[in-house]
Amino acid sequence: MSINIKNADLEISAGLASQFPNKPLCNIVFSGRSNVGKSSLINTLLGRNKLARVSSSPGKTITVNFYNVDDKLYFVDLPGYGFAKRAPDEKRKWSMLVEDYFKSMSERNDELLVIQLVDMKVGATQDDKLMLDWMNRTGVNYAICATKCDKLNKTEYAKSLKKLESDPEIEEGTDIIPFSSLNGTGKDRLFDLILDFAELK
Numbered sequence: 001m002s003i004n005i006k007n008a009d010l011e012i013s014a015g016l017a018s019q020f021p022n023k024p025l026c027n028i029v030f031s032g033r034s035n036v037g038k039s040s041l042i043n044t045l046l047g048r049n050k051l052a053r054v055s056s057s058p059g060k061t062i063t064v065n066f067y068n069v070d071d072k073l074y075f076v077d078l079p080g081y082g083f084a085k086r087a088p089d090e091k092r093k094w095s096m097l098v099e100d101y102f103k104s105m106s107e108r109n110d111e112l113l114v115i116q117l118v119d120m121k122v123g124a125t126q127d128d129k130l131m132l133d134w135m136n137r138t139g140v141n142y143a144i145c146a147t148k149c150d151k152l153n154k155t156e157y158a159k160s161l162k163k164l165e166s167d168p169e170i171e172e173g174t175d176i177i178p179f180s181s182l183n184g185t186g187k188d189r190l191f192d193l194i195l196d197f198a199e200l201k
């Protein structure tokens with residue numbers, strides 16, 4: 001592997017668009033609803049327990065967190081959406097910040113890969129569908145990660161995977177990777193996909 005994943009750190013926790021870094025590195029963006037497992041997945045991928053903060057009470061701070069991985073990639077942890085208890089002004093802040101982020105990348109589509117996380121047990125929510133619809137319309141590169149797959153038995157797992165594979169909101173041919181931060185399922189496959197995208201193999 002031509003990247004040293006041990007050399008990873010939080011570069012900035014940006015609450016304002018002016019704080020987004022502008023180094024010309026590929027951005028691998030982790031998107032999904034609150035509590036879907038974004039931070040846990042980043043920790044699992046980077047082999048670190050506590051780099052990204054795993055929340056017990058979801059959706060506390062609205063920031064876009066940029067993890068610099070060996071000065072070759074950014075892992076971007078977007079604030080989670082769809083947390084029912086969020087106040088309206090927090091929801092507004094979420095939309096503005098996420099919109100600003102994608103706007104800041106709009107001229108850099110080939111350096112942008114969204115890993116869209118969907119809870120494998122819950123399936124795609126209304127909010128997930130909005131995000132998928134937006135990605136389909138704008139032509140952003142994306143893959144799906146079906147999280148917390150350790151929670152499903154064999155039958156549920158097969159059923160849920162099939163449902164995602166035939167979901168009309170997910171463009172045909174999109175990679176769908178079942179993932180577990182508890183037992184590491186999907187880690188190698190997801191890493192492979194990321195390195196492939198960033199041409200770092």
Ligand code: GTP
Pocket residue numbers: 032033034035036037038039040041053054055056057058059060079080081147148149150151179180181182183
């Ligand atoms: P926000 O930052 O609030 O948007 O949440 P998040 O998407 O970053 O989720 P986070 O990684 O903080 O995980 C939320 C909860 O799900 C925590 O209690 C985790 O321990 C749990 N969790 C995360 N990944 C897994 C998984 O693969 N399997 C299981 N069983 N639980 C998980």
Ligand code: MG
Pocket residue numbers: 038039040053054055077
């Ligand atoms: Mg998180």
